[in-house]
Amino acid sequence: MAKLAVVTGARSYIGSAAARSLAARGWEQRTLTNRRGAVGRGALEIPAWPLQFRDRGALGEALSGAQALVSTYWVRYPHFGVDFDLAVENSRILFEAAREAKVDRIVQVSVSNPREDSPLAYYAGKARVERILRELGGSFGIVRPTLVVGEEDILLNNIAWALRRFPLFGMPGSGSYRVQPITLEETGEIIADVVESAEDLTVDAAGPEVLSFEDLVRQVAAAIGRPARIVHLPPWLALAVAKVIGRLKGDVMLTRQEYEGLAAEALVSHEPARGKTAFSAWIREHGRSLGQSYQSEWERHFRDLDLASQRASGPSRK
Numbered sequence: 533m534a535k536l537a538v539v540t541g542a543r544s545y546i547g548s549a550a551a552r553s554l555a556a557r558g559w560e561q562r563t564l565t566n567r568r569g570a571v572g573r574g575a576l577e578i579p580a581w582p583l584q585f586r587d588r589g590a591l592g593e594a595l596s597g598a599q600a601l602v603s604t605y606w607v608r609y610p611h612f613g614v615d616f617d618l619a620v621e622n623s624r625i626l627f628e629a630a631r632e633a634k635v636d637r638i639v640q641v642s643v644s645n646p647r648e649d650s651p652l653a654y655y656a657g658k659a660r661v662e663r664i665l666r667e668l669g670g671s672f673g674i675v676r677p678t679l680v681v682g683e684e685d686i687l688l689n690n691i692a693w694a695l696r697r698f699p700l701f702g703m704p705g706s707g708s709y710r711v712q713p714i715t716l717e718e719t720g721e722i723i724a725d726v727v728e729s730a731e732d733l734t735v736d737a738a739g740p741e742v743l744s745f746e747d748l749v750r751q752v753a754a755a756i757g758r759p760a761r762i763v764h765l766p767p768w769l770a771l772a773v774a775k776v777i778g779r780l781k782g783d784v785m786l787t788r789q790e791y792e793g794l795a796a797e798a799l800v801s802h803e804p805a806r807g808k809t810a811f812s813a814w815i816r817e818h819g820r821s822l823g824q825s826y827q828s829e830w831e832r833h834f835r836d837l838d839l840a841s842q843r844a845s846g847p848s849r850k
């Protein structure tokens with residue numbers, strides 16, 4: 533009998549890679565998503581249900597008959613009252629619905645170095661979601677990616693866009709803080725490995741190369757054939773510049789929390805690398821087309837979102 537997995541966000545970024553890896557291993561799939569179209573070109577056509585948290589019955593229906601749930605659900609920054617606390621509660625609702633629907637295994641896509649006592653709500657929220665999953669009982673896996681690089685990645689693309697567009701690149705702080713990128717496709721493979729494992733696992737998804745953020749920016753510049761005229765700015769000033777650019781684009785380009793996570797080297801793993809592709813090799817091969825246009829988080833995830841469907845209570849939708 534075919535195995536069935538429900539993957540959130542299979543039309544978006546990491547969910548699309550998880551879906552490709554699972555499909556290659558013979559899994560049938562459904563996705564929970566609010567997108568009509570796909571973010572990139574590589575998303576598979578799979579049956580879709582709305583990613584909503586109000587109607588448990590509908591959520592249960594979408595999950596019924598599945599052996600595995602892969603949750604990539606999260607929010608990049610708080611907006612319109614959709615914040616990290618709500619994302620934690622929505623993750624709980626999703627996990628409980630999966631257990632009620634007798635889904636055997638739940639795999640949560642988290643982030644490297646989550647800590648409940650982190651001053652950064654993104655990382656603290658992720659740690660809370662992990663604890664909820666562990667305490668729920670039943671088979672689980674947790675995959676903690678570092679920085680996932682792919683042609684549809686917002687951060688990498690917008691670094692390239694800024695390098696193409698402006699004569700100078702404003703680096704927040706020293707830029708010597710390190711990152712350990714992993715490719716999108718290897719992240720999808722690690723998620724699929726964890727789905728198929730019988731053990732309760734928590735693993736990092738990180739590539740083999742650790743490099744400074746400044747080096748990463750310089751390699752992006754080289755890949756797109758632009759000079760990297762980097763000016764080091766006090767973080768508050770770089771964030772203020774990013775805020776102005778973000779406003780002009782109707783988006784948030786870089787949040788203070790994202791910068792602080794970078795500066796604290798939260799995107800560096802402390803485990804042996806599972807990914808095999810070095811960032812420098814990947815960017816040389818795939819980086820040329822990055823940054824042709826600005827990639828907006830707001831357009832991807834907020835513009836068409838039915839906000840009521842993201843809250844577990846309130847008047848029900850027709």
Ligand SMILES: NC(=O)c1ccc[n+]([C@@H]2O[C@H](COP(=O)([O-])OP(=O)(O)OC[C@H]3O[C@@H](n4cnc5c(N)ncnc54)[C@H](OP(=O)(O)O)[C@@H]3O)[C@@H](O)[C@H]2O)c1
Pocket residue numbers: 540541542543544545546547564565566567583604605606607608614641642643644676677678679680681832833834837842
């Ligand atoms: N990208 C990275 O470099 C990276 C690194 C470390 C950890 N992670 C984690 O990996 C997971 C997947 O990340 P991703 O980059 O693939 O994210 P993504 O493309 O933004 O999608 C994640 C999922 O969350 C949903 N979502 C995103 N923003 C939302 C919002 N404002 N309201 C409601 N739903 C929203 C998406 O819905 P739709 O299906 O409707 O698009 C999708 O199902 C996240 O948990 C993220 O924290 C990512």
